[in-house]
Amino acid sequence: MAKKNESAFDRLLKKLTKATPIEQESSVKLDHDFDGIQELNNPLPPWWTAGFIITIIISVFYIFYYTVQGNDSQYDEFKREMAKAKTQVDAYKKAHNIVDANTVTLLTDKKALAEGKEIFLKNCAACHVADGGGLVGPNLTDNAWIYGCDIKDVFKVITNGTSKGMPPWKALGADKVQKVASYVLSLQGTKPAKPKAPQGKPCNKS
Numbered sequence: 001m002a003k004k005n006e007s008a009f010d011r012l013l014k015k016l017t018k019a020t021p022i023e024q025e026s027s028v029k030l031d032h033d034f035d036g037i038q039e040l041n042n043p044l045p046p047w048w049t050a051g052f053i054i055t056i057i058i059s060v061f062y063i064f065y066y067t068v069q070g071n072d073s074q075y076d077e078f079k080r081e082m083a084k085a086k087t088q089v090d091a092y093k094k095a096h097n098i099v100d101a102n103t104v105t106l107l108t109d110k111k112a113l114a115e116g117k118e119i120f121l122k123n124c125a126a127c128h129v130a131d132g133g134g135l136v137g138p139n140l141t142d143n144a145w146i147y148g149c150d151i152k153d154v155f156k157v158i159t160n161g162t163s164k165g166m167p168p169w170k171a172l173g174a175d176k177v178q179k180v181a182s183y184v185l186s187l188q189g190t191k192p193a194k195p196k197a198p199q200g201k202p203c204n205k206s
């Protein structure tokens with residue numbers, strides 16, 4: 001019953017929904033009447049039925065893919081991709097000397113220590129004094145350590161700071177923190193002009 005002034009879009013909509021025109025609604029009206037609320041028996045819209053059938057067809061492929069072929073589930077896939085990404089990140093970190101609290105190593109080459117010294121004089125000397133003797137912050141040259149004397153401990157303290165006055169230096173970047181931490185440890189046993197009294201426990205690392 002195409003009407004003359006109906007556009008192609010209107011006709012398509014009609015095909016996809018199969019909705020009964022309002023003037024013919026009485027033909028699909030069910031004889032329910034709940035306090036004046038009535039029900040129409042419209043057919044399922046063809047667009048919806050088609051979508052439903054397509055999902056059923058697709059599900060057959062998925063069942064085949066996962067059970068017969070035994071492919072990884074999304075969860076396994078996720079785990080595999082994450083493991084792959086981790087090895088890539090580790091390789092990248094290694095190649096670019098990006099360290100974290102678990103992989104940091106003590107640097108001993110002159111260039112790194114010289115850079116560490118520069119960072120120390122710029123950021124740390126105000127509280128720890130240029131020669132590391134200590135003022136607001138503890139003496140960094142003696143054998144006494146509050147948070148431990150391993151490079152990993154020192155790296156962690158400098159990165160995260162403490163609740164008792166040591167600011168966090170994460171913003172310097174792991175590379176610089178590693179250098180300044182290595183420099184701090186290179187001060188061990190040096191003789192500052194005005195050493196602050198030891199704080200913490202003696203370091204019993206050989």
Ligand code: HEC
Nearest residue numbers: 123124127136137138145146147148157162164165166180
């Ligand atoms: C605002 C002052 C201040 C600045 C700046 C500062 N520190 Fe500290 N630092 C402290 C204080 C105070 C402590 C002791 C914190 C505590 O007891 O929790 C400390 C502790 C430390 C410790 C731990 C010592 C131990 O015995 O375990 C290290 C290592 C250290 N600072 C290194 C640095 C480095 C490296 C810098 C520069 C990047 C720096 N600090 C900058 C005040 C400062």
